[in-house]
Amino acid sequence: MKSSKRSARPAVTTANGGPSATDFRDAIHDHLKFTLARDPDSATKRDWWISTSLAVRDRILDRMIRTMAAHNQKNTRRVYYLSLEYLMGRLLTNNLINAGVRDQAVAAVKDLGLDPEKIFDEEADMGLGNGGLGRLAACFLDSLATLDLPAVGYGIHYEFGLFRQEILNGQQVEHPDNWSHYDDPWEIVRPEYTQTVRLYGRAETRFDDFGNSRMEWVDASTVLGVPFDIPICGFGTNTVNFLRLWESKASEEFDFQIFNAGGYVEAVREKAIGETISKVLYPNDQTESGKELRLVQQYFFVSCSLQDIIRRFHKNNGDWKDFPELVAIQLNDTHPTLAVVELMRIFLDEEGMGWEDAWAIVSKVFAYTNHTLLPEALEKWSVPLIEKVLPRHLQLIYEINARHLEEVEARWPGDDGKKTDLSLIEESNPKKVRMAYLAVIASHTVNGVAALHTELLKKHLFADFDEMFPGRLTNKTNGITPRRWLAGCNPRLSALITDKIGPGWEKDLSRLKQLEKWAGNAAFQKAFLRIKHENKVDLAGVIHRLTGIEVDPSAIFDVQIKRLHEYKRQHLNLLHILGLYRRLLQNPDLDITPRVFIFGAKAAPGYEMAKAIIHAICAVGEAINNDARIGGKLKVVFLPDYGVTLAEKIIPAADVSEQISTAGKEASGTGNMKLALNGALTIGTLDGANVEIRREVGDENIFIFGLTVEEVEELRRSGYDPFAFYHRNDELRAVIDWLGSGYFTPNQPNHLGMVKAGLLSGGDPFLVLADYAAYSEAQEAVDRAYRDPKQWARMAILNTARMGWFSSDRTIADYAKEIWKLKPVKVK
Numbered sequence: 001m002k003s004s005k006r007s008a009r010p011a012v013t014t015a016n017g018g019p020s021a022t023d024f025r026d027a028i029h030d031h032l033k034f035t036l037a038r039d040p041d042s043a044t045k046r047d048w049w050i051s052t053s054l055a056v057r058d059r060i061l062d063r064m065i066r067t068m069a070a071h072n073q074k075n076t077r078r079v080y081y082l083s084l085e086y087l088m089g090r091l092l093t094n095n096l097i098n099a100g101v102r103d104q105a106v107a108a109v110k111d112l113g114l115d116p117e118k119i120f121d122e123e124a125d126m127g128l129g130n131g132g133l134g135r136l137a138a139c140f141l142d143s144l145a146t147l148d149l150p151a152v153g154y155g156i157h158y159e160f161g162l163f164r165q166e167i168l169n170g171q172q173v174e175h176p177d178n179w180s181h182y183d184d185p186w187e188i189v190r191p192e193y194t195q196t197v198r199l200y201g202r203a204e205t206r207f208d209d210f211g212n213s214r215m216e217w218v219d220a221s222t223v224l225g226v227p228f229d230i231p232i233c234g235f236g237t238n239t240v241n242f243l244r245l246w247e248s249k250a251s252e253e254f255d256f257q258i259f260n261a262g263g264y265v266e267a268v269r270e271k272a273i274g275e276t277i278s279k280v281l282y283p284n285d286q287t288e289s290g291k292e293l294r295l296v297q298q299y300f301f302v303s304c305s306l307q308d309i310i311r312r313f314h315k316n317n318g319d320w321k322d323f324p325e326l327v328a329i330q331l332n333d334t335h336p337t338l339a340v341v342e343l344m345r346i347f348l349d350e351e352g353m354g355w356e357d358a359w360a361i362v363s364k365v366f367a368y369t370n371h372t373l374l375p376e377a378l379e380k381w382s383v384p385l386i387e388k389v390l391p392r393h394l395q396l397i398y399e400i401n402a403r404h405l406e407e408v409e410a411r412w413p414g415d416d417g418k419k420t421d422l423s424l425i426e427e428s429n430p431k432k433v434r435m436a437y438l439a440v441i442a443s444h445t446v447n448g449v450a451a452l453h454t455e456l457l458k459k460h461l462f463a464d465f466d467e468m469f470p471g472r473l474t475n476k477t478n479g480i481t482p483r484r485w486l487a488g489c490n491p492r493l494s495a496l497i498t499d500k501i502g503p504g505w506e507k508d509l510s511r512l513k514q515l516e517k518w519a520g521n522a523a524f525q526k527a528f529l530r531i532k533h534e535n536k537v538d539l540a541g542v543i544h545r546l547t548g549i550e551v552d553p554s555a556i557f558d559v560q561i562k563r564l565h566e567y568k569r570q571h572l573n574l575l576h577i578l579g580l581y582r583r584l585l586q587n588p589d590l591d592i593t594p595r596v597f598i599f600g601a602k603a604a605p606g607y608e609m610a611k612a613i614i615h616a617i618c619a620v621g622e623a624i625n626n627d628a629r630i631g632g633k634l635k636v637v638f639l640p641d642y643g644v645t646l647a648e649k650i651i652p653a654a655d656v657s658e659q660i661s662t663a664g665k666e667a668s669g670t671g672n673m674k675l676a677l678n679g680a681l682t683i684g685t686l687d688g689a690n691v692e693i694r695r696e697v698g699d700e701n702i703f704i705f706g707l708t709v710e711e712v713e714e715l716r717r718s719g720y721d722p723f724a725f726y727h728r729n730d731e732l733r734a735v736i737d738w739l740g741s742g743y744f745t746p747n748q749p750n751h752l753g754m755v756k757a758g759l760l761s762g763g764d765p766f767l768v769l770a771d772y773a774a775y776s777e778a779q780e781a782v783d784r785a786y787r788d789p790k791q792w793a794r795m796a797i798l799n800t801a802r803m804g805w806f807s808s809d810r811t812i813a814d815y816a817k818e819i820w821k822l823k824p825v826k827v828k
Contacts, residue, residue, distance in 0.1 A: 236506070546640060582738070652678050
């Protein structure tokens with residue numbers, strides 16, 4: 001969206017030199033008039049939101065221009081963060097906080113006779129991500145700018161997000177998430193940096209005039225990548241980095257001859273095909289065409305990004321030996337791994353380098369973050385598909401593998417089994433390329449995202465690589481930005497914290513430790529609990545508006561908000577809810593603290609079990625919420641279309657944080673950090689970052705239950721039989737049978753049988769039954785603790801006070817020092 005010229009008015013500034021509320025009011029009014037051509041009397045709330053955003057953007061862009069100038073003048077080393085998703089959420093409030101102008105902007109909007117909350121609510125979440133991977137990337141961008149680290153994020157400018165979720169008759173229904181239907185005021189299109197991407201064709205040997213042979217990629221089709229930039233404003237600094245997103249366009253959008261011959265639809269066929277690449281985040285890969293689109297999407301993104309990185313390098317540099325000194329590329333999971341092969345192709349085929357020189361540069365540039373312990377989640381692309389889409393790249397992958405296997409042979413002479421295990425090519429039918437293995441051998445550093453995760457990577461998933469490349473695998477525990485996940489989403493608690501310890505904690509979260517001395521103070525406890533209750537009242541209003549369900553803010557708000565997957569065990573939570581419900585039905589006088597169970601999750605469209613679990617939660621909730629016999633002691637809420645903005649409303653109101661994945665399955669988790677930072681107490685297994693959260697907050701301030709990783713491994717070795725647990729526990733057996741009986745879905749009596757079957761005949765792959773009894777006992781401990789408000793307040797305050805280590809600023813500082821070798825550049 002283009003900025004307008006403004007009428008000349010004398011600037012009014014605050015005492016610290018920043019813009020005043022009057023400045024902002026005038027800038028908003030001018031954008032409404034000169035950019036949007038709207039009259040204040042007829043302007044909509046959306047018009048006012050756009051005008052307000054543009055007024056803020058003006059100030060941020062001034063800093064961004066100065067940031068880019070400083071980086072270019074110093075020819076500085078940069079990190080390039082490659083991620084297929086960024087879960088950005090809304091940007092207006094975050095940018096106001098980071099730019100230090102929230103109070104002025106809010107005052108300006110009020111001065112215009114408007115309600116800031118209603119205006120800010122006009123902003124839609126950007127549909128650029130799905131779950132923790134994308135949200136982590138967004139937190140990292142925030143911290144990179146805040147720490148003055150030169151960085152560019154690269155991704156895809158999706159037209160549609162994952163999907164918009166509706167709950168209809170208790171079941172998930174997916175609708176297009178057309179978040180970008182209207183222009184977004186934060187985006188700046190950069191057509192001058194458009195890149196051309198080749199696809200398909202074939203690779204063949206060509207000879208020059210001197211008889212020297214070389215490989216060429218010929219007869220390829222092309223698409224264009226048009227960049228959109230989103231400024232990333234640091235907190236308490238002048239640095240503004242940017243996120244560059246690529247949108248696909250056809251290289252030939254319109255065939256005039258076909259159009260004139262009457263082929264009106266066929267005339268724009270290439271345009272439609274070209275735009276498909278960036279149409280949707282994670283196209284369904286259940287079909288061959290879906291798999292092909294995903295592969296094309298990943299290559300499109302890395303090809304555009306590498307061309308842009310090289311273009312920037314060539315502005316001030318001509319010698320390739322300087323490339324690793326100025327360029328660090330971080331692969332956020334395996335999705336961008338084709339960048340390794342593409343950079344090799346550029347060096348070999350376009351720059352004429354020898355293999356050893358090219359590989360020496362590539363292996364100094366890339367680093368890789370692994371985000372999963374699930375072998376099935378590690379990407380593998382079929383050899384025939386790569387050969388079809390990227391014929392030259394397949395040749396290079398085989399050459400990389402051949403040289404890699406020579407190193408394996410040198411390390412383990414004569415061990416063909418080891419070669420098979422470590423080969424980039426999986427000898428299946430069809431053969432597949434193991435992208436995670438490619439990322440490991442090409443990267444100078446590979447990191448896990450929690451201490452336990454990294455330990456298990458070394459022990460299981462990448463054990464041989466850890467032996468082959470000592471020191472390459474390292475840990476960088478994830479973190480979250482306190483600007484969004486405390487200052488932004490919980491202004492009441494933020495104000496209380498600032499009142500006690502002063503400002504500046506937003507940039508140095510370790511300062512929250514100072515709150516420990518107030519944890520036992522009666523007045524502070526009262527203020528802390530009052531804020532929690534006010535946040536719960538707000539959330540109760542949201543729940544009623546979205547679902548029609550009335551909830552009591554004085555009840556325990558027990559929250560499980562995360563992607564729906566069996567290993568995250570939302571169905572364990574559900575079985576416990578059913579157990580409580582059954583106890584209350586059999587003893588209406590049972591003394592339990594009233595509780596509201598709050599879920600938020602999306603299931604992948606092709607993941608039938610996950611969708612069945614959503615249906616089960618909603619069906620059970622419908623029965624419980626309308627059963628007068630239990631006197632409102634239990635409520636179950638499934639909030640539809642869970643995303644960043646909804647999380648910002650739920651997290652400040654949560655009393656209990658459900659982090660109950662099977663030990664050894666969750667890489668890290670960041671929802672656990674956000675909830676604990678806002679004073680929710682964790683009930684969880686010793687999985688992912690829960691281990692480190694327990695270390696920080698103390699055993700007495702967290703509810704840990706269930707099998708450990710070692711116990712899980714031993715149970716599997718000895719032969720896990722879910723039926724043994726089913727028959728041993730009367731309550732467990734009763735609720736499983738009840739769930740699968742059709743009682744809760746009388747119109748679809750067999751629909752929830754899938755969940756029961758997965759737990760029993762399906763082998764219960766994530767040990768729900770094995771952990772049920774321990775989980776129920778831990779929930780009873782939660783109930784007892786909540787009955788003592790003073791003790792609960794102390795535990796909650798200490799959770800907030802001791803979460804400083806989980807700032808993404810700490811994580812990024814570690815990446816910068818130990819992986820990227822990146823130094824801050826101050827912007828004047």
